[in-house]
Amino acid sequence: MDADVIIVGAGPTGLMLACELRLAGVRPLVLERQPHRRDTPKAGGLGGQILELLRYRGLLESFTAACTDPIPAPRFPFGGVHVDFTRLPDPPMHALPLPQHLLERQLDERAAELDTEIRRGHQVTGVSQDDAAVTAEVHGPDGPYQVSARYLVGCDGGRSRVRDRAGIGFPGTSYPEVNRLAQVTLPDTVTVLDGGDLDVPGFGVIRAGFTQTDRGMFGLGSSADSRVVSLYTSEDEATEYDDDAPMTVAELQGSIRRVLGADLPVGEAHRLSRFTFKARQAEHYRHGRIMLAGDAAHLFPATGVAINAGMLDAVNLAWKLAAAVHGWAPSGLLDTYHGERHLAGARTLLHTRAQVALRRGHDPAAEALREVFQELLADEQPLRRMGRLLSGADIRYPMPGAAHHPMAGAFAPDLTLHTDQGVTSVAELMRSARPVLLDLADRPDLREAARGHRVDVRTAKIDEPPADALLIRPDAHIAWAATVGEPADTAVPALRRALSDWFGAPAADDV
């Protein structure tokens, strides 16, 4: 075998997966068709629950330091409605203004620190599997070759070849809406008026802000330099675009002409990007030794959620693959990747599809729907709920036998922990991505039950403990929790079952 796991694609999902696998002691090989790290503009930032996970891994500080702009106030578009979390003292959704190419650089550097092999300029052209291994056909700079590994994960984007080769269906909808975004310097022939409006020769005044026309939407925004403006168009088109294919100034100008009827002269372009909207989800995230993650597994018809979902797929999958590679994965563990992350993807599809319905209507009924929606978001509870939905923090995985505790399945909150060695936190415990039994009630019976089960056991005191103990998986989700004061005769067997379900039969020595 050339590696334990082959990862196809070095986008945010593939790189995050590589880092998590390295933390779990697994040897991944990343194959990326592009010869160099890309610098084409895609996502302008990173938001949602992945930020909390990055904090738990001790990475958030360096990712924040890499941001080029100040952290924005937590305000987000939701299908044409404005969701403003600044009214809450503890906003449930945040975002980092870390453009995607800088995010990928951060992840790439982290992968290098963890000694990960990444081969750029190596395109996977075919994939096959048998009972023992999976083999990838690769076309590299020196010609075609083969590599084999125990598992292969397709993190190769929305047009995934791995998904096609594995015969996994990708049903859903492609919307006709094409969005174009640019930041350009205006030539001297265009006059910038007070308030950011533009006077364009042969056309007249283009207003700052959003303009709805019969053909679509046009947007004009200003920047610190009054001659550098942001331009946005959205229109329906029959053409299917590849979001990875670059956009040109001529394409942008053509769209402005169709949407607004204006021939807008444009000078130097600083950013040009196009994105389209699809609502698609792979029927299966796993087919034998082949798995899918990120855009290869799901495409959402709204911005701001896809990278969060893809990187969280990677975090969920990595420790399960590591268990399989190390030989102690309980039966069915790898299938829980599909069970859990397909469910999370379906939930993201639900709210992004709702955004399509809110955004695309332009008749009085649609306006009324947006107004009612906006009114509901003036109240604290709907606003909090919306924040948890948008960030993916409301995902509670189904945990067999653990339904009796409300924390089971949820992301572990960052509790402050008082231990004999001093003050620590759940975030600190999750840094090394090891599973933890957190004993919050000095329960020797539970600590004893966890012996030999490949989990770190920690005893701590906290103010108002929500449980006597929490069993936390490497992805920071709670596998099992003991209710406060739960007697040993129910707690111990339930803990033993959860340990076996997630971390396999006890080992003589902890792995």
Ligand SMILES: Cc1cc2nc3c(=O)[nH]c(=O)nc-3n(C[C@H](O)[C@H](O)[C@H](O)COP(=O)(O)OP(=O)(O)OC[C@H]3O[C@@H](n4cnc5c(N)ncnc54)[C@H](O)[C@@H]3O)c2cc1C
């Ligand atoms: C203009 C634009 C704006 C966006 N804005 C946002 C945003 O604000 N927030 C957000 O969350 N998302 C946004 N997105 C979506 C986001 O960019 C994607 O969700 C994200 O890139 C998906 O990451 P990934 O790693 O799953 O796949 P990708 O980033 O698509 O990475 C796949 C990688 O696989 C490689 N690859 C493909 N085929 C092969 C092969 N056969 N062999 C080897 N390598 C292969 C590709 O070269 C690529 O590097 C935006 C997208 C666009 C285009």
